[in-house]
Amino acid sequence: MDKPVTDLALVRACESRIVNAWPAPTTLVIDDWAVRFANGYSGRANSASALQANTEMDDDTLAFIEKLYAEAGLPPRIRFTPLVAERARQRFAARGYRIETASFGMVAELDPARHPEDPDMLVDPLATEAWISGVCSHQTGNKRNREHLSAIVSGVRLPAAFATLLHEGRPAAYAMSVAERGMAEIGAVIVDESLRGKGLGKKLMLGLMGWAAAQGCKLAYLQVDQSNGLAFEMYRRLGFRTVYAYETRVLDR
Numbered sequence: 695m696d697k698p699v700t701d702l703a704l705v706r707a708c709e710s711r712i713v714n715a716w717p718a719p720t721t722l723v724i725d726d727w728a729v730r731f732a733n734g735y736s737g738r739a740n741s742a743s744a745l746q747a748n749t750e751m752d753d754d755t756l757a758f759i760e761k762l763y764a765e766a767g768l769p770p771r772i773r774f775t776p777l778v779a780e781r782a783r784q785r786f787a788a789r790g791y792r793i794e795t796a797s798f799g800m801v802a803e804l805d806p807a808r809h810p811e812d813p814d815m816l817v818d819p820l821a822t823e824a825w826i827s828g829v830c831s832h833q834t835g836n837k838r839n840r841e842h843l844s845a846i847v848s849g850v851r852l853p854a855a856f857a858t859l860l861h862e863g864r865p866a867a868y869a870m871s872v873a874e875r876g877m878a879e880i881g882a883v884i885v886d887e888s889l890r891g892k893g894l895g896k897k898l899m900l901g902l903m904g905w906a907a908a909q910g911c912k913l914a915y916l917q918v919d920q921s922n923g924l925a926f927e928m929y930r931r932l933g934f935r936t937v938y939a940y941e942t943r944v945l946d947r
Contacts, residue, residue: 700938701937702776702777704937705747705937705938706746706777708801708877708879708938709743709744711875711879712917713728713730714872715872716846716872716881717846717849717850718732718740718846718849719731719732719733719845719849720732722762724755724758725751725755726746726749727742727743727749727751727755727759728743729742729762731762731766731768732842732845733836733845734836735836735839735842735846736837737942737944738917738942739846740768740771741772742759742770742771742773743775744775744777747776748777748779749782750781750782751782756785756786756789769945769946769947770791770944771794771943772942772943773940773941773943774941774943775938775940789945791943791944792945794941794943795919796919796921796939796940796941797917797919797939797940798917798918798936798938799937799938799939799940800915800917800918800937801934801935802913802914802915802933802934803912803933804913805907806908809903809904809906809907810904810907811908812897812900814860815858815905816858816859816860818856818858819855820848820854821844821848821870824865826843826844826847828858828884829843829868829882830843832885832886832887852872853872853873854872855872856870857869857871859897861889861892861894865886866885866889866894867884867885867886867897867898868882868898869881871905871914873906876913877914877915878902878909878911879914880899880903880916881916883898883899883925895928896928896932899928899929900932903932914934915937920939
């Protein structure tokens with residue numbers, strides 16, 4: 695895997711847009727942190743994320759945020775992106791925050807000539823019940839909860855594509871993209887496990903990159919778990935480069 699090259703301006707551009715592309719039902723802005731609550735559906739939507747470079751957090755603010763998560767029945771999570779100041783990282787580590795997941799943030803340049811729209815991909819501007827049910831049917835644990843996923847995707851207030859890819863006449867893969875100020879996030883990529891290895895993930899990604907280019911976006915961005923080597927390699931072959939690495943840390947209760 696290629697070594698991340700940290701461009702803090704680009705990291706901030708991605709991180710600020712992620713809050714809008716995957717909107718938690720409740721988001722509080724506390725100093726330079728977006729503190730998000732989504733009933734436990736996904737770590738990203740149930741964590742605190744820095745919005746500026748060199749973001750700090752003092753003991754009183756940390757205690758306040760931990761109390762908010764406790765009242766919501768959730769463990770407190772902090773996303774350790776490159777925007778978090780070193781002193782804050784040390785404070786979280788001293789409190790016992792452990793690594794829950796590690797991810798890469800990746801970016802690709804878009805060009806309508808290289809990324810045409812895919813006429814075979816079904817795209818809805820709003821998340822339909824069929825799309826939500828399809829995504830949840832291929833998930834496990836709390837991510838099978840349709841109500842919690844619906845609460846997130848129904849909050850998107852930007853141009854969006856909720857995509858379904860058919861294979862032999864039936865839904866085989868799902869994903870979504872949200873465009874904002876020249877950049878498009880691609881996420882919730884799901885391929886039917888029984889149909890993997892047929893190039894459906896690549897076709898779906900190219901279709902959404904084409905959709906984003908048609909919206910006037912110059913960049914597509916995504917996040918991928920560092921342990922998901924197959925997905926990482928696919929994204930790299932599609933032109934995505936690693937911009938940053940981060941950890942999601944959680945405090946066990």
